[in-house]
Amino acid sequence: xxxxxxxxxxxxxxxxxxxxxxxxxxxxxxxxxxxxxxxxxxxxxxxxxxxxxxxxxxxxxxxxxxxxxxxxxxxxxxxxxxxxxxxxxxxxxxxxxxxxxxxxxxxxxxxxxxxxxxxxxxxxxxxxxxxxxxxxxxxxxxxxxxxxxxxxxxxxxxxxxxxxxxxxxxxxxxxxxxxxxxxxxxxxxxxxxxxxxxxxxxxxxxxxxxxxxxxxxxxxxxxxxxxxxxxxxxxxxxxxxxxxxxxxxxxxxxxxxxxxxxxxxxxxxxxxxxxxxxxxxxxxxxxxxxxxxxxxxxxxxxxxxxxxxxxxxxxxxxxxxxxxxxxxxxxxxxxxxxxxxxxxxxxxxxxxxxxxxxxxxxxxxxxxxxxxxxxxxxxxxxxxxxxxxxxxxxxxxxxxxxxxxxxxxxxxxxxxxxxxxxxxxxxxxxxxxxxxxxxxxxxxxxxxxxxxxxxxxxxxxxxxxxxxxxxxxxxxxxxxxxxxxxxxxxxxxxxxxxxxxxxxxxxxxxxxxxxxxxxxxxxxxxxxxxxxxxxxxxxxxxxxxxxxxxxxxxxxxxxxxxxxxxxxxxxxxxxxxxxxxxxxxxxxxxxxxxxxxxxxxxxxxxxxxxxxxxxxxxxxxxxxxxxxxxxxxxxxxxxxxxxxxxxxxxxxxxxxxxxxxxxxxxxxxxxxxxxxxxxxxxxxxxxxxxxxxxxxxxxxxxxxxxxxxxxxxx
Numbered sequence: 001x002x003x004x005x006x007x008x009x010x011x012x013x014x015x016x017x018x019x020x021x022x023x024x025x026x027x028x029x030x031x032x033x034x035x036x037x038x039x040x041x042x043x044x045x046x047x048x049x050x051x052x053x054x055x056x057x058x059x060x061x062x063x064x065x066x067x068x069x070x071x072x073x074x075x076x077x078x079x080x081x082x083x084x085x086x087x088x089x090x091x092x093x094x095x096x097x098x099x100x101x102x103x104x105x106x107x108x109x110x111x112x113x114x115x116x117x118x119x120x121x122x123x124x125x126x127x128x129x130x131x132x133x134x135x136x137x138x139x140x141x142x143x144x145x146x147x148x149x150x151x152x153x154x155x156x157x158x159x160x161x162x163x164x165x166x167x168x169x170x171x172x173x174x175x176x177x178x179x180x181x182x183x184x185x186x187x188x189x190x191x192x193x194x195x196x197x198x199x200x201x202x203x204x205x206x207x208x209x210x211x212x213x214x215x216x217x218x219x220x221x222x223x224x225x226x227x228x229x230x231x232x233x234x235x236x237x238x239x240x241x242x243x244x245x246x247x248x249x250x251x252x253x254x255x256x257x258x259x260x261x262x263x264x265x266x267x268x269x270x271x272x273x274x275x276x277x278x279x280x281x282x283x284x285x286x287x288x289x290x291x292x293x294x295x296x297x298x299x300x301x302x303x304x305x306x307x308x309x310x311x312x313x314x315x316x317x318x319x320x321x322x323x324x325x326x327x328x329x330x331x332x333x334x335x336x337x338x339x340x341x342x343x344x345x346x347x348x349x350x351x352x353x354x355x356x357x358x359x360x361x362x363x364x365x366x367x368x369x370x371x372x373x374x375x376x377x378x379x380x381x382x383x384x385x386x387x388x389x390x391x392x393x394x395x396x397x398x399x400x401x402x403x404x405x406x407x408x409x410x411x412x413x414x415x416x417x418x419x420x421x422x423x424x425x426x427x428x429x430x431x432x433x434x435x436x437x438x439x440x441x442x443x444x445x446x447x448x449x450x451x452x453x454x455x456x457x458x459x460x461x462x463x464x465x466x467x468x469x470x471x472x473x474x475x476x477x478x479x480x481x482x483x484x485x486x487x488x489x490x491x492x493x494x495x496x497x498x499x500x501x502x503x504x505x506x507x508x509x510x511x512x513x514x515x516x517x518x519x520x521x522x523x524x525x526x527x528x529x530x531x532x533x534x535x536x537x538x539x540x541x542x543x544x545x546x547x548x549x550x551x552x553x554x555x556x557x558x559x560x561x562x563x564x565x566x567x568x569x570x571x572x573x574x575x576x577x578x579x580x581x582x583x584x585x586x587x588x589x590x591x592x593x594x595x596x597x598x599x600x601x602x603x604x605x606x607x608x609x610x611x612x613x614x615x616x617x618x619x620x621x622x623x624x625x626x627x628x629x630x631x632x633x634x635x636x637x638x639x640x641x642x643x644x645x646x647x648x649x650x651x652x653x654x655x656x657x658x659x660x661x662x663x664x665x666x667x668x669x670x671x672x673x674x675x676x677x678x679x680x681x682x683x684x685x686x687x688x689x690x691x692x693x694x695x696x697x698x699x700x701x702x703x704x705x706x707x708x709x710x711x712x713x714x
Contacts, residue, residue, distance in 0.1 A: 460622025
């Protein structure tokens with residue numbers, strides 16, 4: 001059967017269309033209609049029933065779902081190009097186009113779209129109008145339903161070079177598009193040919209950029225993601241225009257980032273944006289410099305590089321990784337400490353301390369702190385969730401506006417807005433305790449705090465983001481870390497934290513009520529390994545499965561119990577790939593009962609009752625709360641020597657007792673088997689772990705550290 005795809009941008013004359021479709025059906029064709037006009041508009045569904053197409057599909061009708069930048073860029077583009085950009089991502093359209101025997105544009109607006117679709121289906125004739133479509137189907141029927149393949153998919157390199165040397169205004173679009181469909185790009189020869197073509201000497205700048213984008217598009221369709229990235233990067237290296245070069249490098253690295261790959265040309269892309277930022281900053285273009293600098297930071301600290309992988313460039317050489325940033329004049333202006341006009345006032349002697357506790361949505365580690373100081377006779381507490389107020393939420397995460405303000409020497413309207421919204425809170429408070437050193441820290445340090453003391457807590461996640469680089473730490477009095485190794489990493493990234501204007505630094509454990517975890521465990525819990533929290537790639541639960549398989553070779557009574565929600569595959573392609581591998585690994589183990597998934601829970605203590613060994617399989621942590629809770633329950637802790645920090649002055653080995661930490665799955669299995677060899681040895685090891693957890697991390701101990709932080713001036 002002949003497959004015919006009709007594409008329409010405006011409502012067709014349904015009577016004429018019905019007659020033509022009837023004729024096509026009579027010739028053995030099956031007709032599909034893709035329309036950008038409103039298929040559900042009044043009267044249209046009834047007309048479509050009369051037309052009797054096999055199926056009618058609604059194409060995207062506008063670009064509202066796309067970014068403002070894209071909408072601005074294509075706003076003045078020809079109608080046909082706008083239509084193509086609007087619909088090209090539609091999976092139904094692309095699928096039908098690949099399988100079609102005849103492609104038909106029903107109106108002028110659809111011509112360009114059908115032409116582009118035909119470049120990805122080289123065997124299907126592309127027609128404009130119903131009469132040519134009928135003729136094409138008739139020709140196919142006389143040929144027995146087969147389509148003759150078009151000739152000459154790929155021009156010789158000398159032909160491309162000849163056109164390049166002529167310096168024409170544009171490389172002929174048909175030549176480029178005809179030479180970059182999937183069959184060519186799947187060929188290593190074809191892909192290499194076009195990569196070399198876009199770097200040919202003498203090519204006009206705009207031609208080189210346009211050509212590289214067409215070639216990259218062809219490689220994408222052919223599944224050559226890295227080839228597409230290399231093509232764009234190769235072209236960018238040949239372009240002297242700083243803005244265009246930076247844009248091409250950005251497109252190049254995003255090709256790989258979107259597929260969960262750490263881009264090979266990340267450094268070049270970041271340097272290109274820093275060069276653009278410096279050039280714009282030098283001539284007073286602070287807005288343009290801020291945009292370029294923001295994109296450089298976005299790429300340099302993208303979560304696919306640092307969060308959604310089992311390693312990070314920061315693990316190898318944190319200072320070296322950020323060194324290019326600190327060589328940029330624009331970044332130096334951003335990082336310049338502005339200090340505060342007056343020091344923080346001493347503690348009030350005639351009234352309670354006014355303490356403002358604030359965060360943006362995430363108050364996971366604040367509940368005990370708020371409850372304690374709300375009832376403290378020496379404290380008057382207020383709590384501010386920035387995310388609960390749309391105006392405060394907007395300014396808290398406005399990275400580009402922060403950058404524009406810093407580069408304009410604090411003369412932007414952003415600072416005025418922060419002053420207006422935050423000054424009443426600062427004027428009331430003696431001390432502000434800000435949870436998480438992320439966007440709100442950058443926002444708050446945009447303005448001088450007056451004589452209000454500013455205390456910020458940095459957990460771990462923030463160090464892997466751009467936010468510490470947008471924060472003026474000279475306006476923070478006290479910076480609180482959850483562990484020494486987090487401090488080591490953060491200070492290696494931010495030079496001001498190693499200078500005279502650095503805030504005072506403290507280590508304070510998370511607030512945890514661990515007393516309720518110490519419950520009696522049944523004897524069979526000895527054979528249950530537990531892992532609490534598997535929602536991030538960094539938790540690396542595959543390591544825990546490796547340990548499980550090793551101990552089950554000795555005794556099949558051992559099981560692994562997983563507590564917590566699964567990873568979200570929508571987070572990134574890298575997360576999606578890890579989750580896919582993990583699910584494949586788990587499937588047979590779950591079927592045999594060797595792995596039990598309990599899912600998310602609000603009652604962790606009750607789940608820990610049945611867990612005899614608590615694992616930390618992570619590649620990095622700040623302080624692994626799940627391990628601390630497991631230890632408090634009397635489970636035997638087996639902690640991976642987190643690879644990110646292993647071998648450094650501070651690591652898992654300095655945060656936990658030395659005998660809790662193991663270097664490998666084999667060592668973990670050996671320790672586990674030894675500790676659980678008998679019920680007596682297992683209970684003894686668990687008792688020691690619980691004693692340590694309750695004497696070091698339980699809230700009665702930790703709350704004294706918070707009281708000293710807020711109420712002890714010494």
